[in-house]
Amino acid sequence: xxxxxxxxxxxxxxxxxxxxxxxxxxxxxxxxxxxxxxxxxxxxxxxxxxxxxxxxxxxxxxxxxxxxxxxxxxxxxxxxxxxxxxxxxxxxxxxxxxxxxxxxxxxxxxxxxxxxxxxxxxxxxxxxxxxxxxxxxxxxxxxxxxxxxxxxxxxxxxxxxxxxxxxxxxxxxxxxxxxxxxxxxxxxxxxxxxxxxxxxxxxxxxxxxxxxxxxx
Numbered sequence: 001x002x003x004x005x006x007x008x009x010x011x012x013x014x015x016x017x018x019x020x021x022x023x024x025x026x027x028x029x030x031x032x033x034x035x036x037x038x039x040x041x042x043x044x045x046x047x048x049x050x051x052x053x054x055x056x057x058x059x060x061x062x063x064x065x066x067x068x069x070x071x072x073x074x075x076x077x078x079x080x081x082x083x084x085x086x087x088x089x090x091x092x093x094x095x096x097x098x099x100x101x102x103x104x105x106x107x108x109x110x111x112x113x114x115x116x117x118x119x120x121x122x123x124x125x126x127x128x129x130x131x132x133x134x135x136x137x138x139x140x141x142x143x144x145x146x147x148x149x150x151x152x153x154x155x156x157x158x159x160x161x162x163x164x165x166x167x168x169x170x171x172x173x174x175x176x177x178x179x180x181x182x183x184x185x186x187x188x189x190x191x192x193x194x195x196x197x198x199x200x201x202x203x204x205x206x207x208x209x210x211x212x213x214x215x216x
Contacts (some may be wrong), residue, residue, distance in 0.1 A: 003028070008089075009034040009067040013082060015043040015053045019072025021132070023048045025056055025113060027093045028212075036072070061086055071109065071127060073165070076145035076163035076181075079127050083109060083145075098130075113150075125162070143180065156175065161196060181211055 010031055012019050023033050027049075029107030036053045037060040038044070043053045056062070069088035071079045083090065090109040094100055098116040109127035111119060115128045122140040130136060132150040140154055144163035148154070151169040158172050161180035172178070172190040179196030188205040197211040 010091075011064055011067050011069045011088070012051070012072045013057055013060065013086070014038055014072030015046070015048065016073070017041060018074045020048045021113065022070055022072040022111065023051050023056040024091065025093055025111075028096050028114070029093070034067070035060075054086070056084060057082065057086070058072045061088070064088075070111065074129070074147055076147055080145045081107075083127050102120060107144075119156075137174075149186070171194060185209070 001144050010033050010139050012022050012033060015036055015063060019036055026033050033051045036048050037055055037057045037085045038052050038053050039056050044055055046053050050150040050194045051175045060110060067088055068091050070091055070093055073079055073081055092106045092108065093111045095112060095114040097114045098112045099122040100118045101114055103120045104118050104122045107124060110124040112130045113132045115133035117135040118130060119136065119138045121138055122136050127144060128142045128146040130148045130210045134148045134150060134152040136142060136154045137156040139157045141159045143160055145163045146160050147165045149166055151170040154172045157176035159177040163180055164178050164182045166184045167186035169186055170184050170188045174192055177193045179194055181197045182194050184190060184205060185201030188201050189203040191204045198207045199209050199211060200207045
């Protein structure tokens with residue numbers, strides 16, 4: 001017989017601030033967090049809200065193969081690498097004090113933090129983050145590994161491409177498309193589409209430089 005989810009080991013990949021918030025969120029969901037893992041050796045033996053950081057990330061797959069897991073690292077690029085490499089059962093995480101409409105599609109590894117609101121017919125793709133008190137209005141499409149920072153507000157029909165980052169407190173008008181790997185600065189107001197692989201800041205948001213993609 002397969003163990004019920006609450007009986008399987010549950011681990012957090014990462015040992016920083018984002019991982020700490022994930023531990024808190026998982027506990028609010030009623031899950032027991034078994035351990036955390038981080039490649040920063042200075043963190044080994046420390047704890048996140050009482051959860052020990054037991055060792056390196058590769059050690060996690062040896063000690064807890066096929067455990068439930070969630071990635072507690074903010075960088076979209078790092079999340080992508082780890083999700084493809086590690087053999088875990090990636091769970092979705094939704095804080096009980098978030099509102100996620102029943103029609104929202106949640107893919108594996110997606111995380112919705114406390115106070116967030118995700119409205120009808122939105123898609124949250126693999127390993128994306130909707131952080132504390134952020135909102136995604138109706139018919140949004142949030143790509144894989146996207147980081148929607150705390151306090152961000154996306155209007156309806158907004159598309160955010162894979163591995164993009166929307167900085168803290170930014171706002172995006174209805175129907176806007178933001179390209180893959182693009183970074184929107186904190187507090188920006190996005191009023192027109194943004195291409196892939198750029199950094200955009202300001203009110204209204206303006207492209208200030210390009211980002212060299214991994215594929216380049």
